[in-house]
Amino acid sequence: MAKKLVSVWLSLTVLLFSSISIYAEENVQGDFFIKEIVVNGETIDNDHLQFPFFLYKDTTYFPLTPEMGEIFGIKTEFDFESRTLKLLKTEPSLVNISERWKKNERKEIETQTFSDAKVLMYELDYQSLAKVLGGDTAKVNSDISEETEGTVSDEVIKIPQLSVRELDLGGLPVLTRDKVVYLPLKAMSGKDGFAWDVYYDSYTGIYVSTKEGTPAKSYWKEAESKYNKGLVNYIREYNGSYSENKAQELVFMFKHAAETYKIDEKILMAVAHKESTFNSKARGSSGSLGMMQVMPSTGARYGLGESQLLDAETSINFGAMYLSERIAAYGGDVSKGFSAYNQGSVAVNRGSYSTRYANRIIGTVDGISSYLTSHGYGSGN
Template identity: 30%
Template structure:
């Protein structure tokens, strides 16, 4: 019994975060792939946490202050916090308005062509249009998931259908890393 507890408390190198929740009967449930929002972080994977904080640096030519007024205006217009908007921009493009992903997403908030079209964003490389479209989409996702920022971010990354299909954050490493990264950036922006 003691050995089992030590194994749980001392995960081997390369393990994922461990989440837990206690049900109504007092039974503790643990997982590394939570599918229910009742799960909370129990043990953070230190290596992964360090990577989240250092992986994406700002674009060399990035000047976040250049977009401050656009972010403020969109934040007020759509009721989405400025730290969340900044965190998404930071994670998505590193504040590079000309960023293009290998999947075809573009601009500061990395809008996919279909999403940009549905949001009436005619030029994804125009910072004002891109941020407005991205924030409008974030507002929709936040409303859809009743203000649950983690689920909204998961849908922003993996798509609304994937979050609905899995009833929570999809079990994709990329999406889980993305959500953690954006939340970490958001906390940093809130502190400043």
């Protein structure tokens, strides 16, 4: 007769839940987390998460989806009526996302608050559990919520030494979006959480280590941080209206667009520098709009209105797409590609274009590279 290991998950602690429906207090907006997310050395692509990481009250919130639970090593259950969230610490069984969802819009994320939610944290003594399972540590590390062949007896196995304590969120609320629960990442760090180590670098992003004895900073991308800092300082040198934080966001917009459309971010920055001095609200004398100075008629062909062209990220993404297309159309000839971006493909095709604009952009790209190397910021590699 098969012997079964009863799921630890919440069957060991019986809570009496209220039968009265209690609803979320209010809807709030979170800001998409635009920087990098690195968990145990693996970069998590926030652009391809159905439920992305976001910022609320300057705090990074992470989603308690089943897949993220496998990456972090957590099993969760949230009772919406009692406002009780239960977390069980397990072993990470996944290193990165397995399914890349359609890219999200990287915009504000609407969530619901549960400020008085109780978060209970459950942990197992794995060594004690291994003894009960006859020393089979493989079973300990397997999915404890699944039925497992036992080795002790035909009786239901009682899981030993399950500790439970309440997590202090430091006054921050539990948030939900489409029934997916979000928690502040920092609440999980240190001895008061699940002992995760969290390191934040404003020039690259957030780093998390769930591995005991492995500091999160050991995953820090130092060369990339220096490179990004150089790009931030370059923007601020030519447009002093940007705070350091806003310039950092702008750099990540350039880098994201560059990665998406397979074009050097320094090219995009050079165009934005020469077209608008990094001013997202710029209006040209010819009617061109935004950071990348796109003509309204051109934007309209792609379904973009004036307000969208005056949005920094939309303008950068469109400019990256359009530039990439123009360069590809001329077999990688950047001079013709830049000229087509500025004067139109018709002029380039008939040979009646000037290379003055292209030379300015090429010179500015070289200038950015020179600025980075001369100031010791490196190339990011």
